[in-house]
Amino acid sequence: MSFLEIKNLHVEAEGQKILKGVNLTVNPGEVHAIMGPNGSGKTTLAQVLAGREEYEITEGEILYKGEDLIERAPEERAREGLFLAFQYPVEIPGVSNVYFLKAALNAIRKHRGEDEMDAMDFLTYVREKMKVVKMDESLLNRPVNEGFSGGEKKRNEIFHMAVLDPTMAVLDETDSGLDIDALKIVSDGVNSLRDENRAFMVITHYQRLLNYIVPDFVHVLIDGRVVRSGDKQLALELEDKGYAWLEEHSETSEPVAV
Amino acid sequence: MTPTMTATDHDRYLVDFETHETELAIEPERLRQLRRQAIDRFTVLGFPTIKMEEWRFTNVAPIARTEFNLSPESAGIVLGDLAPYRYADSIQLTVVNGHLVREFSDLRCLPEGVMVCSLAECLANHPDKIDQYLGKYAKFEEHAFVALNTALFRDGVFVYVPKGVVVERPINLVNIARPTGDQPIAMFPRNLFVACESSQVTLVEQFATVGEGPYLTSPVTEVVVEDNAVVDHYKLQRESTDAFHMATFQIHLGRYGNFSSHSISWGGGLVRNDVNAVLDGEGSEATLNGLYMVEGSQLVDNHMRVDHAQPHCDSHELYKGILEGKSRAVFNGRIYVHPGAQKTDAKQTNRNLLVSPDAICNSNPQLEIFADDVKCTHGSTVGQLDDLGVFYLRSRGIGEEAARSLLTYAFAADIVERIKVKPVRQDLEEFLFRRLPKGDIVRQAV
Numbered sequence: 001m002s003f004l005e006i007k008n009l010h011v012e013a014e015g016q017k018i019l020k021g022v023n024l025t026v027n028p029g030e031v032h033a034i035m036g037p038n039g040s041g042k043t044t045l046a047q048v049l050a051g052r053e054e055y056e057i058t059e060g061e062i063l064y065k066g067e068d069l070i071e072r073a074p075e076e077r078a079r080e081g082l083f084l085a086f087q088y089p090v091e092i093p094g095v096s097n098v099y100f101l102k103a104a105l106n107a108i109r110k111h112r113g114e115d116e117m118d119a120m121d122f123l124t125y126v127r128e129k130m131k132v133v134k135m136d137e138s139l140l141n142r143p144v145n146e147g148f149s150g151g152e153k154k155r156n157e158i159f160h161m162a163v164l165d166p167t168m169a170v171l172d173e174t175d176s177g178l179d180i181d182a183l184k185i186v187s188d189g190v191n192s193l194r195d196e197n198r199a200f201m202v203i204t205h206y207q208r209l210l211n212y213i214v215p216d217f218v219h220v221l222i223d224g225r226v227v228r229s230g231d232k233q234l235a236l237e238l239e240d241k242g243y244a245w246l247e248e249h250s251e252t253s254e255p256v257a258v
Numbered sequence: 259m260t261p262t263m264t265a266t267d268h269d270r271y272l273v274d275f276e277t278h279e280t281e282l283a284i285e286p287e288r289l290r291q292l293r294r295q296a297i298d299r300f301t302v303l304g305f306p307t308i309k310m311e312e313w314r315f316t317n318v319a320p321i322a323r324t325e326f327n328l329s330p331e332s333a334g335i336v337l338g339d340l341a342p343y344r345y346a347d348s349i350q351l352t353v354v355n356g357h358l359v360r361e362f363s364d365l366r367c368l369p370e371g372v373m374v375c376s377l378a379e380c381l382a383n384h385p386d387k388i389d390q391y392l393g394k395y396a397k398f399e400e401h402a403f404v405a406l407n408t409a410l411f412r413d414g415v416f417v418y419v420p421k422g423v424v425v426e427r428p429i430n431l432v433n434i435a436r437p438t439g440d441q442p443i444a445m446f447p448r449n450l451f452v453a454c455e456s457s458q459v460t461l462v463e464q465f466a467t468v469g470e471g472p473y474l475t476s477p478v479t480e481v482v483v484e485d486n487a488v489v490d491h492y493k494l495q496r497e498s499t500d501a502f503h504m505a506t507f508q509i510h511l512g513r514y515g516n517f518s519s520h521s522i523s524w525g526g527g528l529v530r531n532d533v534n535a536v537l538d539g540e541g542s543e544a545t546l547n548g549l550y551m552v553e554g555s556q557l558v559d560n561h562m563r564v565d566h567a568q569p570h571c572d573s574h575e576l577y578k579g580i581l582e583g584k585s586r587a588v589f590n591g592r593i594y595v596h597p598g599a600q601k602t603d604a605k606q607t608n609r610n611l612l613v614s615p616d617a618i619c620n621s622n623p624q625l626e627i628f629a630d631d632v633k634c635t636h637g638s639t640v641g642q643l644d645d646l647g648v649f650y651l652r653s654r655g656i657g658e659e660a661a662r663s664l665l666t667y668a669f670a671a672d673i674v675e676r677i678k679v680k681p682v683r684q685d686l687e688e689f690l691f692r693r694l695p696k697g698d699i700v701r702q703a704v
Contacts (some may be wrong), residue, residue: 050653054645056516074652075661083653093663094671095703103703104654111655143671158653 001066001197002027004049005170009039010059011048011224018044021060029196033210033235034203036221037060042203045086045221049201051077056236064168073133078104080109083166085157087173092144097127097156100144101163108164122221129162132258133189146253151182158189169193170201182188187212222247259669268301274328275394275409281336285381286389296408297526298397300674303402310474315588316559317531319682321502326444327473328410332357334436337416348430349374355436356445357413369425371419380416388416392450394479396508401532403504407478411448419457419487428460428679435497437471444474451479453487455512457493460490462682463526467498474502481508485539492682496689497525499556511571513539520677521548521560522686529558537564537571537599540653541561548577548684549673549686551693552585559588563605566599566632575606580666581617592624595632602632610640613671643669656699663694664703671704 006027011019018041020037026032036042048055049062051074072080082109092100106116117125126140133155145153154174161169161194175183190200201222202213210218210232218234219226219242227246228234275297282290305322306313332354340362344350351374352362358376365374373380373387376593378389398405415431437443453459465475475497483489497503503526509517523529535544550558564573579587589608624634643665651661667690674690677683687704692699 047649050649052649073658074649075655075657078653078655086650086653090644092647092651092668094668094674100654100664100703103660103699104656107655107657107699143668164654176514197322234566 003065004201005063006058006060007049007063009057009062011044012056012058013044013054013234018055018224019048022221022224022226023228024219026199026201028199030204030217031200031213031215033215033218034201034209034221035205035235035238037206040221042221042222046084046087046170046201046203049170050074050082051251052088055072064139072215075107078164079108083161083164083169084163085154085171087176089119089145089149089157091146093146095144096208097144098140098144098148100158101126105163126163129159132162132192133159134185136161136210151179154186155189155232156177156184158186160213162189162193166197167197167200170203173205174202175204175206183209184212206240207235210235220246260524263483266520268323271328278329278412282368285319286493288389289381289392292393293409294482296405297410298410299398300402300405300634301494303400303405312561312590313417315586316528316557318504318528320528321474321504322475324442326442327440328439328444330355330436330438330445332359333469334507335359335362335434337362339434340432342463343430343432343434345428345430345462345679347412348428348533348672349425350626351415351431352413352434352644353413353431353447356411356442358365358415359613371420372423372425372670373416374429374536375416376413377411377416377450377588378413386404387418388450391452391480391482392478394411394590395482395510395536396478396506401506403476404478404506404652407446407448407476407506407513411446411478414448414450416449416460417451417458417459419453419482421454422456424457424458428462430462431464432565433477435467435473435475435476435501436607437467437469437473438446438552439471441468442472442474444476447475447477448452448477448537449477450483450548451489453484453489455484456486458610460679462494462679463491463646464494465497465503467501467525470498470500472500472502474504477507478506481510481517483509483511483517483542485512486514487512488516489495490678492677492679493519493521493531494682495521495523495525495529495531499527499554500524501526503529505530507534509533510543511535511539511544512538514541515539515645516543516603516616518545519547520673520682521546523548523558523560524552524689525555529556530561531559532561532563534563535565535573535574536567538567540568541570542568543572544574545574546575546674547676549670550577550587551580551582551670551690552587554583555584557586557588560590561588562591564593566595569598569600569602571599571604573605576673577608578670578672579608580613581610581619581621582613583634584614584616586617587619588622589619589638591636593624593634594623595627595634597631599629600631602629602634604632604634606636608638609669611640611666613666648674657696660696660699663696663700666694667700673700
C-alpha cells in the first residue's frame with residue numbers, strides 16, 4: 001500500500017488559490033524531491049500534509065496508508081507516523097528541548113499502545129539519536145529552538161525526526177541556509193534513517209541538497225501544479241536551465257503520474 | 259476632589275480611628291499626628307472613583323459600600339493552616355488579620371543586630387528606631403488606601419538589617435486573612451523594611467486566605483534601601499477570589515542601592531498593586547518584574563511609578579499577564595525622570611496574553627522626562643497565542659490543549675526563571691501546572 005496518495009488536491013488560503021490539482025503518490029522506501037520556484041506552493045503542500053488548519057482544501061483527497069487524512073488533527077497525523085520538519089522552526093522559551101521531546105514521544109507511544117518511556121530509558125534512547133545529527137548535548141537542555149542558530153534549528157528538526165521515528169517524513173527546505181558541514185550532517189541524518197519502511201518528501205529550493213540525499217523521484221511544482229516529474233536527472237536539468245522552460249507550459253501541461 | 263461617600267460611610271472609619279486612637283497614646287508624637295492627618299485626608303478624599311485618571315479601569319465601589327469590621331481578631335489559625343506557605347530554610351513570620359502572631363513566627367537565631375519584630379511592639383518598646391522611617395515614604399495625600407492604612411494600621415512587621423550585614427536565609431512573611439463568613443472584615447497591615455548601608459536581605463511576602471468570606475486587605479509596605487544595600491523582594495498574591503486587595507509598595511533607594519521585586523498575582527477578586535520606586539541616589543538600580551494570571555471575573559491592576567531623581571540610575575520593568583475568562587487587567591507604568599537625572603536608563607515592558615476573547619486588558623505606559631541625556635524605552639503588547647507555535651507542537655504529536663498550555667507556560671517562563679528563591683519559584687510552577695489544562699504534560703515538558 002502507498003504511504004501517501006495525493007489526488008487532485010486544491011487548496012486555498014484567504015481566498016487565494018495556491019494548489020490547483022496536485023497528484024502525487026509516495027510508496028514505502030521512496031525519497032521524493034519537490035522543487036519549484038518561490039511561491040509555487042511547496043510549503044503549502046507540506047503544511048497541508050501536516051494538518052495546518054489555516055488552509056482550506058476545496059477539492060481532492062489525501063490518503064495516508066490508505067485512509068483519509070484530511071479530517072484528522074495535526075497531532076493524530078503525528079501519532080500515526082507523519083512528520084514535518086519546519087522551514088522556520090518555532091522558538092518555545094521555558095520548555096526544555098529534551099523534556100518536550102519526551103512528552104511528544106510518549107504521546108506517540110501511548111497512541112501505539114506502547115508503554116511510556118521512563119526518564120532513564122529515554123535518555124539512553126535520546127543519546128543514541130543525538131549521534132545521528134551530531135547534536136551538542138547543550139542543545140538538549142536548552143529551551144526548544146530558543147537562541148539556536150539557523151543551522152542548529154534545522155539540525156534540531158532532524159533530531160526531533162530521529163527521536164519520533166516517523167514512517168513518512170516531510171522536510172520543508174531543511175537545507176536552506178546551511179553551510180556545507182551542516183548540510184552534510186543533516187543529509188547523513190536523513191540517509192541513516194532511509195529504509196524500506198520509511199519514506200521521505202524533501203522540499204528544496206536548491207539542487208545542491210540532492211547531491212547528498214539522492215532522490216528516487218523529482219517533481220517540479222509550479223503555480224500550484226506538478227508540471228514535470230522524473231528521476232534525479234531532472235534536478236540536474238533544472239540546475240542548468242532554471243524553471244522558465246517549464247513555466248511556459250505550466251498552464252497547459254497535465255500532471256505527470258509517477 | 260469630590261467625596262463620593264455619604265457622611266455615614268466616612269464616619270465608620272473615623273469612628274474606628276477615634277476608638278483606638280486612645281490606645282495608641284504610647285506611639286511617638288509624630289506618628290500620632292500623622293495618623294490624624296491621614297484620617298482627615300481620607301475623609302476629604304473618600305474612596306476613589308472611576309472618574310479619576312488613576313482609577314479609570316478599577317472600580318472600588320464594592321469596597322466603598324461594604325460595611326467592614328475594622329478590628330478583626332487574629333485568632334483561629336492552627337499550624338496546619340500555614341503548611342502550604344511555610345518555606346524550609348527561611349525566617350518564618352506570620353501575620354493574621356493584620357497582627358503578627360508570635361507563636362508562628364521565628365524571631366530568634368537572627369544574625370547579629372538584625373531586628374525582625376512586630377511593628378506595634380517595636381513602636382511601644384523602642385520607637386526611635388522606627389520613627390525616623392515610618393510614613394516618610396508612602397504618601398497618603400492623594401491615595402485613600404494609603405491614608406486609611408496610615409490611620410488604621412495596628413501591626414505588621416519591622417525588619418532592620420544593620421550596616422554590612424548579610425541575611426542569608428530569606429524572610430518569609432505570610433499574611434493570612436481569616437475571614438469570618440458573613441461579616442466582612444478589613445485589615446491594614448503595615449510593614450517597614452530597612453536595609454542599612456551595604457547590607458543584603460531577601461524578603462518574601464505572601465498573601466493568603468484561610469476560610470471563606472469577603473474581606474479587604476490593604477497593606478502598605480515601605481522599603482528603605484540605603485547606600486550600596488541589596489534587597490530582593492517577592493510578593494505572592496494568592497488570596498481567595500472573595501478578597502479585595504489594595505496594596506501600596508513604596509521603595510526608596512540610596513546611592514548604589516540595588517532593589518529587585520517580583521510580584522506574582524493569581525488570587526483576589528479585585529486587586530490593585532501600587533508599586534512606587536524612588537531612585538534617590540546616584541548609581542541605584544531597581545528591577546520591578548511581575549506576572550499576573552487571572553480568570554473568571556477577577557481584576558488585577560498594577561500601577562507602577564518609577565522616579566528617577568538622581569543621575570546614573572537604571573530601572574527595568576517587565577510585567578506579563580495571562581488573562582482567562584472575563585478577567586481584566588490594568589497596567590499603568592509611569593516613569594518620571596526628574597531634572598538633572600542624566601544618564602537615566604529606564605526600560606519598561608508589559609506583555610499580555612488574552613487566552614479568552616472576553617478578557618480585557620488596559621495597558622498604559624507614561625513617560626515624563628525632564629532631563630536631556632537619558633535612555634527611556636517602553637513597550638506594551640496585548641495578543642493571543644501564536645497559531646504557528648500551536649501547530650508546531652501539535653505536529654510533534656502533542657494534543658491541542660496541551661500545546662496551548664505549553665505555549666502559555668512558555669509565555670510566563672521568563673518571569674518564572676528570574677525567581678531566585680526556589681520555594682517561591684516552585685509555588686508558582688505548581689500553580690501553573692494546576693491551572694493550565696493538561697498541566698501534567700506541561701510538568702513533564704519543562
